[in-house]
Amino acid sequence: MRSLTRSRRYVSWTATAALSLATAGGLAFAAPAATAAVPAVEPLDCAVIVNQDTHVGFPTWRWADVRNDCGRRMNLSVQVSGWPDPECQYLAAAETKRFRWDSTGGPANYVWDCGG
Secondary structure (H helix, E strand, O other), rough: OHHHHHHHHHHHHHHHHHHHHHHHHHHHHHHOOOOOOOOOOOOOOEEEEEEEEOOOOEEEEEEOOOOOOOOOOEEEEEEEOOOOOOEEEEEEOEEEEEEEEEHOOOOOOEEEOOOO
């Protein structure tokens, strides 16, 4: 009987230890090791907003036409204060594309390079 009790204690202890290690390991993965600094978005001089307004019939949506005068293919977006910037789009050299967003963010301020 003595060996049965001892083995049950051992199994109980190892199960508890394994659970504790798994929980601690899970928390270590969940917590960020360090906070990466987000680089400031700089306006591009070679890509310009050529026109912007609200959608006709949809006053809650805005748009801006952006022309790529950078001389090469670029991945661009427009910066909108108080609202997430529209999704980045690739524009070929001399190409113009329309960016859309909710108007509660206000007008587009400038064009920025998304990279890639």
